[in-house]
Amino acid sequence: MNKIGLIISREYTTRVRKKSFILMSLLGPLLIVGFIMLTAYLKKGNKENYEILVVDESHLFDSILRNSTKYHLQWAPKDKSYDDIQKIFKADEKLDLLVYLPINLIKTNSMTAKCLYKDIPSTGAQKHLSSIINEAIELYRVTYNKIDISTYKSIKTSINLDVVDIENKANKNIQRKAIVGMVFSIFIYIFIFMYSLQVMRGVIEEKTNRIVEIIISSVSSFQLMMGKIIGVGLVGITQFLIWSLVTTIMSFTVLPRFITDKYNPEFQFSSEEISKNNTLMNTSNEIIQFIIYEIQWPYLIFFFILFFIGGYLLYSGLMAAIGSAVDEEADTQQFLIPLTIPMVFALMMAGKVIDNPSSSLAFWLSEIPFTSPIIMIIRIAMGIGDSSVEIWEIILSLFLLIITFIGTTWISGKIYRKGILSYGKKASYSDIFKWLKL
């Protein structure tokens, strides 16, 4: 086996055999699936039932306000004043909300209803209340204006707007695919950061152990650095593949059993983008269908791996250089901050990119190598084609990533070569520049 292969295999096997790796491989998917289940559970597990006291000044609502067991309405005594009723509400522990419907609410549109609470009601409960009040007012006005109820029902509609790309009809409602892109983007961030930090720690370990001197008397320092970077990177890819596999298996076995197919009006996919775009996915069936059929998984996983490799190579080279310049991990802070800023900035901008995936902000962030892995994967998840990202943009982005990676690796190699042999002194930026010049 050649030297670099030996180094790669040592870096790989020592890490993959660690208990923490095996634990993470199993825990990761469990956490992902667990998180999805938890969100689903929390949605369901929100306060199940509300006892609501209604003050109806007009006395017109009692017959038309929709009552249910979940939102159970009871009518405040008509002879008591609003102030007295508030006292009753406060005193009675069983009551959760007090809804105040002023006298003219039903007649004009200028009034507002009020909801007083002890513990703030969920947004679902708030939506429900305003919808039943609106519904009641509409019903009243329908009868008042002598309109036939069935006519009214046939007029009242609630349609969804499908936003479709004319060039590629498959690109439908791309924003809601962004949620998957966002998840992948966070994964890319975590993976790049986690594994390039491991490279840095490995370098520091070899340096403080002083074994580095023995190794670079057998191989060149560049071979050692690249062997380490590649070995650790392969660990990352292995971890990702295990996660994908286990998550897929779990999604098809555990998840459907947990998410029942019963109609559940409160269940929504937890993204504002989705509700904003009025493409509510009300049933878990829809979510599963969406996840399975609408996302272009092969592309997504393929590009995820490519952009992970590119971003990882870019950052891990620099991290190796940082590791070589210090004697202990505590000294890395000053060098790490400038490296993390672009990645965190990219994550912060993700929302804007989702909002307009073909904007120039989205374009530049997905082309500049230090942010491109994080942003490009969102655009790819939203669909390849005119509406989000074109194939030439992806190729250009990868090309720039590779060029920059080669450049940073060259620089890192120079810093690394000097750094690993200088002990006892914490390197400053000016030392590093000196090493670069030599």
Add this chain to the structure above:
Amino acid sequence: MPSKNIIEIENLHKSYSGHKALEDINLNIKKSKIFGLLGPNGAGKTTLIRIINQIMKPDSGTIKFDGEILSRKHVYSIGYLPEERGLYKKMKVGEQALYLAQLKGLSKKEAKEKLNYWFEKLQVTNWWHKRIEDLSKGMAQKIQFITTILHEPKVIILDEPLSGLDPANSLLIKKEILELKKKKTSIILSTHDMNSVEEICDEAAIINKSKKIIQGNIEDLKERYQDNLWSIEYIGNQMSFSNAVWGGWEIIKHHRVNEKNNKAEIKLFDNLTINQFTKGIIDHVEIVEIRKKTPSIQDVFLKATANE
């Protein structure tokens, strides 16, 4: 014609950021000998060793390895035990030794066979599955010594190989070093332990303030730095001894050994030989013993570095 030197260094210069680490070093290291590389801390020994190991590049100068210009292929012919020692703490002893041996060009099978031999020889067989962090410092050092010599290199560079070893293990390693020499291995020993230099080295060079001061056979070096000091034991009167020969010498030390015997340490100046001196005193006192005082390597070292 094959060279009688394993390493030949000519006009070697190295400086980093304005500071001269090595200045015009010329050094020949003979085959199958133990060569002591001496010098105070910061003299440039480590830099020189790193350059021979090709961890660093010199600014100028040439190094020949067994007659050839030193190149990448020679890393397989060199074994290096650095002063700052370390191994992967979490890795098992056996795996680690295999890894390092393979990096030095051995196949896995060869490495295993040789490791078995050495582990048995140095009585460390039952450590194979232990982690380095579970070994004592001395134990780890033994492992590292094995990994240094395992690939049977032509040259072994040992930087303070005995520091931190208990006397028994120190003896064991010294014995192995001498045995390696018998097997025609050339050894470069960088150390501050002058006793071991005297014990096992054939040649030595002293480097001080980035320059080589002296180099040569251990005995020659001592000869060169001897001060013509003699120790004389005699029976007789101290006055008669002192006045026997006029001029050309001085007494450094004098003391009474017992009732009859005196012992003097004298220094002869250039115009007086020991024979002339002996002739002069022979009628005045009875000579018991005359012995030349040779300097220790420690004396040579201190003198050589102080003169600079």
